[in-house]
Amino acid sequence: MRAGRHRHRHGHHWGRRLTIALAGNANVGKSVIFNQLTGSRQIIGNWPGKTVERAEGSLDIDGYDINLVDLPGIYSLSTYSMEELVTREYIAHEKPDVIINVVGAAVLERNLFFTLQLIEMDVPLVICLNQMDIAEDMGITIDSQELQEILGRSVVTTVASTGKGIRELIAKAIGVVGRPVQRQPIAFRHDIEADTKELSGMIEAEQLQLEYASRWVAIKLLEGDPTIKELVGSKSTNVIRAAATLSKRLEELHQEPSFVVVASERYALANQIVHDVQTRKTVKLSLFDRLDRLATHKIFGYVVSLGVIGLLLIWTFTIGTLLSNLFSRAFSFFQPVDPRVNGHLLNVLWNGVFGGFVAGVTLVVPYVVPFYIMLAMMEDSGILTRVAFMMDSAMHQIGLHGKAIIPLVLGLGCNVPAICSTKIMGTRRERLLAAFAITFAPCAARTIIIMGLVAAFVGIGWALALYVIDILLMVVVVKIAVKAVPGELTGMIMEMHSFKRPSLSVVTRQTWVRTKSLITLVFPIYMAGTAIVQGVYALGWFGPVNKALSFLTVGWLRLPVAAGVLLMFGAVRKELILLMAVAIFGSNIAGSLTPVQLIVLALVGTIYPCLATAGVLIKEFGWKASWAIIGANTGMAIVAGGVAARALALIFH
Amino acid sequence: MMSTSTEEYLEALYTLTQDNKTATTSNISKRLNITPASVTEMLRKLAGAGYVNYSRYQGVTLTAKGYEIAEKMTRKHRLLERFLHDVLKIGNDRVHKEACEMEHALSDTTERAICQTLKSPYKCPDDKKVIPACNLGFSSCEECKQWGDGLEKVGHRRTNVVSLAALKEKQVAKIAFIRGDNRALRRLLDMGLTPGTKVRISRVAPLRGPVEINVRGSRLALGEKIACNVFVEKQINAGARRIR
Numbered sequence: 097m098r099a100g101r102h103r104h105r106h107g108h109h110w111g112r113r114l115t116i117a118l119a120g121n122a123n124v125g126k127s128v129i130f131n132q133l134t135g136s137r138q139i140i141g142n143w144p145g146k147t148v149e150r151a152e153g154s155l156d157i158d159g160y161d162i163n164l165v166d167l168p169g170i171y172s173l174s175t176y177s178m179e180e181l182v183t184r185e186y187i188a189h190e191k192p193d194v195i196i197n198v199v200g201a202a203v204l205e206r207n208l209f210f211t212l213q214l215i216e217m218d219v220p221l222v223i224c225l226n227q228m229d230i231a232e233d234m235g236i237t238i239d240s241q242e243l244q245e246i247l248g249r250s251v252v253t254t255v256a257s258t259g260k261g262i263r264e265l266i267a268k269a270i271g272v273v274g275r276p277v278q279r280q281p282i283a284f285r286h287d288i289e290a291d292t293k294e295l296s297g298m299i300e301a302e303q304l305q306l307e308y309a310s311r312w313v314a315i316k317l318l319e320g321d322p323t324i325k326e327l328v329g330s331k332s333t334n335v336i337r338a339a340a341t342l343s344k345r346l347e348e349l350h351q352e353p354s355f356v357v358v359a360s361e362r363y364a365l366a367n368q369i370v371h372d373v374q375t376r377k378t379v380k381l382s383l384f385d386r387l388d389r390l391a392t393h394k395i396f397g398y399v400v401s402l403g404v405i406g407l408l409l410i411w412t413f414t415i416g417t418l419l420s421n422l423f424s425r426a427f428s429f430f431q432p433v434d435p436r437v438n439g440h441l442l443n444v445l446w447n448g449v450f451g452g453f454v455a456g457v458t459l460v461v462p463y464v465v466p467f468y469i470m471l472a473m474m475e476d477s478g479i480l481t482r483v484a485f486m487m488d489s490a491m492h493q494i495g496l497h498g499k500a501i502i503p504l505v506l507g508l509g510c511n512v513p514a515i516c517s518t519k520i521m522g523t524r525r526e527r528l529l530a531a532f533a534i535t536f537a538p539c540a541a542r543t544i545i546i547m548g549l550v551a552a553f554v555g556i557g558w559a560l561a562l563y564v565i566d567i568l569l570m571v572v573v574v575k576i577a578v579k580a581v582p583g584e585l586t587g588m589i590m591e592m593h594s595f596k597r598p599s600l601s602v603v604t605r606q607t608w609v610r611t612k613s614l615i616t617l618v619f620p621i622y623m624a625g626t627a628i629v630q631g632v633y634a635l636g637w638f639g640p641v642n643k644a645l646s647f648l649t650v651g652w653l654r655l656p657v658a659a660g661v662l663l664m665f666g667a668v669r670k671e672l673i674l675l676m677a678v679a680i681f682g683s684n685i686a687g688s689l690t691p692v693q694l695i696v697l698a699l700v701g702t703i704y705p706c707l708a709t710a711g712v713l714i715k716e717f718g719w720k721a722s723w724a725i726i727g728a729n730t731g732m733a734i735v736a737g738g739v740a741a742r743a744l745a746l747i748f749h
Numbered sequence: 750m751m752s753t754s755t756e757e758y759l760e761a762l763y764t765l766t767q768d769n770k771t772a773t774t775s776n777i778s779k780r781l782n783i784t785p786a787s788v789t790e791m792l793r794k795l796a797g798a799g800y801v802n803y804s805r806y807q808g809v810t811l812t813a814k815g816y817e818i819a820e821k822m823t824r825k826h827r828l829l830e831r832f833l834h835d836v837l838k839i840g841n842d843r844v845h846k847e848a849c850e851m852e853h854a855l856s857d858t859t860e861r862a863i864c865q866t867l868k869s870p871y872k873c874p875d876d877k878k879v880i881p882a883c884n885l886g887f888s889s890c891e892e893c894k895q896w897g898d899g900l901e902k903v904g905h906r907r908t909n910v911v912s913l914a915a916l917k918e919k920q921v922a923k924i925a926f927i928r929g930d931n932r933a934l935r936r937l938l939d940m941g942l943t944p945g946t947k948v949r950i951s952r953v954a955p956l957r958g959p960v961e962i963n964v965r966g967s968r969l970a971l972g973e974k975i976a977c978n979v980f981v982e983k984q985i986n987a988g989a990r991r992i993r
């Protein structure tokens with residue numbers, strides 16, 4: 097694990113250091129609590145070597161200097177997913193002083209399934225019963241006192257979105273530290289409890305020196321958990337043998353696999369607890385419920401889904417254009433930002449760096465950031481889940497499932513953060529396919545080429561046609577990829593959490609996480625790449641490149657010979673195709689290029705990937721898979737361009 | 750040994766009564782391409798043997814005994830279709846007829862081998878209907894995979910289950926069996942779908958989209974593939990039994 101666990105930016109405090117971890121299901125307001133507690137003192141990164149987000153923050157309270165870790169939202173501690181593995185290892189190896197288990201009051205039973213597992217792990221625990229307001233709206237009341245007694249751990253009720261109970265929560269958590277509390281396990285019923293006791297007794301007797309609590313290890317062995325079996329197996333074959341006998345007996349007795357027996361038992365406990373502490377009365381349908389019904393309606397559901405995506409795009413372009421103009425004006429005040437390719441080499445290079453930066457600020461930021469803000473709001477409110485629900489069968493047509501709609505829509509802003517966010521997909525195969533689909537999504541820069549070359553000089557109809565062609569190509573190519581990549585689609589399991597008002601802090605954080613990849617990955621490539629290509633051009637080295645590529649550009653794509661340079665520039669920044677075309681041919685590009693050439697140039701420019709996309713692909717998927725994607729895209733661009741050049745020649749006679 | 754035509758009748762009834770509907774003489778006659786008079790006669794025979802509930806004006810439904818055979822035959826039929834289509838590359842227009850001929854001779858051993866080779870397929874190739882669950886006495890697909898040759902020691906499971914994908918909105922049912930590898934099974938268990946758990950269908954998205962269920966106070970959307978692999982106890986006694 098990372099060495100910087102105790103790193104504090106505000107190291108001048110004399111307070112005692114504590115590490116507190118937040119753990120719980122997804123969508124229970126864990127991040128809201130984290131944000132409430134840490135404010136802006138956060139570091140968001142990845143778990144070392146994993147694609148799982150790690151959020152850490154600090155706060156000073158009551159003389160304590162607290163390091164707060166927001167663990168990924170999970171439903172269980174089996175090693176089904178990377179998130180679960182990360183959580184399990186963190187708890188075992190880094191041993192936080194206290195774990196705050198955030199529990200969604202509206203979905204108590206499912207949440208308790210996870211709580212019971214934390215109790216099995218025998219960690220210092222405080223239960224935070226959050227989203228009490230949502231539960232109340234649903235007619236649910238929970239006797240938190242009773243719950244506290246049953247669980248034997250402190251329970252604090254909170255409404256994180258308003259900050260209610262947060263102060264008390266942190267005080268309770270601090271209170272747990274250092275007080276030697278008698279932590280009672282929660283007993284299973286009959287045979288399972290007997291087996292667990294027998295096995296954990298053996299583990300204790302053999303003094304195996306495991307990092308995990310013996311009771312938890314015993315339960316995991318009964319379940320047949322492969323990681324734990326390996327861990328214990330390296331120390332004691334006796335225990336493994338006993339565990340095998342016991343779990344076989346359980347299987348024979350219950351006629352189910354042992355992990356099913358244990359999971360059923362845990363849920364039976366959770367169900368019993370809910371029965372004891374919760375009362376539910378029927379309430380009238382709220383406005384949110386009605387909206388929910390509408391959003392998943394057989395007909396109106398589609399209308400809502402398309403409306404949501406449409407709204408997102410309209411908002412992005414309206415706000416984006418406004419901001420983009422504003423920023424461009426501000427920057428052209430300092431220096432002209434058009435690409436410079438002659439004069440002193442240093443000037444050309446500086447112009448490249450500056451131009452790359454300005455392009456990032458005036459082109460990517462104004463469109464992409466408002467887009468992310470809106471998208472994060474839609475995500476947090478729950479409406480995107482409904483879109484994924486409605487779009488699932490359509491997405492199946494290309495071999496992906498409904499959840500892929502979220503990264504795909506993100507790709508309309510910029511492909512780079514979209515590819516990062518394919519994490520929500522279940523398997524590597526699905527992530528890869530979603531990423532491949534994203535590389536075809538017409539991002540903000542591609543839109544500029546289509547608008548600048550085609551809409552301006554050929555007609556808006558042809559520009560729209562290019563979008564349609566782009567999407568059709570995506571469907572066809574991804575369909576082929578689905579067949580080519582071994583494995584099959586895992587089914588979608590998605591929680592439909594209730595609609596809620598989006599939380600400002602969650603939206604801000606989500607937007608920041610996504611924008612960060614722009615600044616760390618896209619900006620440097622923009623700046624260095626632009627400087628390099630401009631420098632190379634100024635040195636006159638592009639002549640041979642043009643000539644070398646002319647068999648492709650002139651012979652196959654029927655473009656002017658200068659297109660070689662345009663496409664090289666476009667690899668760095670897509671909109672440079674347009675800017676360089678203006679620099680080479682003058683502002684009336686249509687005087688030098690025929691409509692067919694304009695369309696072909698835009699089409700090719702839209703399909704092949706830019707360097708930043710290639711960079712993020714390599715970062716997320718390694719070289720081999722990335723080259724396959726980049727190769728497929730580039731090949732597709734060449735084929736489609738050549739075919740289009742010939743087909744369009746017939747239309748434009 | 751049961752006659753081929755009995756099996757064909759029961760199979761037709763399985764499909765016709767899938768949505769808790771009642772079959773009529775005329776739709777059976779249409780489906781099997783047999784005159785209504787012969788159908789009526791055959792139904793009387795089947796009712797006499799205890800496979801169907803039949804009265805002239807109320808239509809036909811399967812009894813528990815009949816359902817079990819119907820389910821088994823339908824499973825063999827659809828599994829064979831999948832095999833013919835996926836492995837032998839026979840076109841969708843031919844698979845149905847071929848499977849119809851072959852299903853009656855298919856043993857449990859071969860049925861299991863096909864199911865394993867195709868990694869527990871969940872729907873048939875031509876009309877995309879759910880392949881019913883198997884009735885071998887394994888507790889999970891994983892156990893079946895690890896079990897060696899020979900099915901003598903493996904008993905039969907009580908079947909009478911129906912896939913979640915076949916249920917309608919507002920229906921309530923109890924989880925009976927989850928098909929597929931342990932990974933899929935574990936994910937569903939973690940979300941609360943343990944055997945015996947009551948689930949309520951709250952939404953069914955059109956066009957083979959996901960199914961939204963209420964389980965243990967939470968709401969989950971299950972994609973078509975998952976929904977096809979989750980089996981719930983079938984409410985026999987047919988009729989339009991709905992619990993609100």
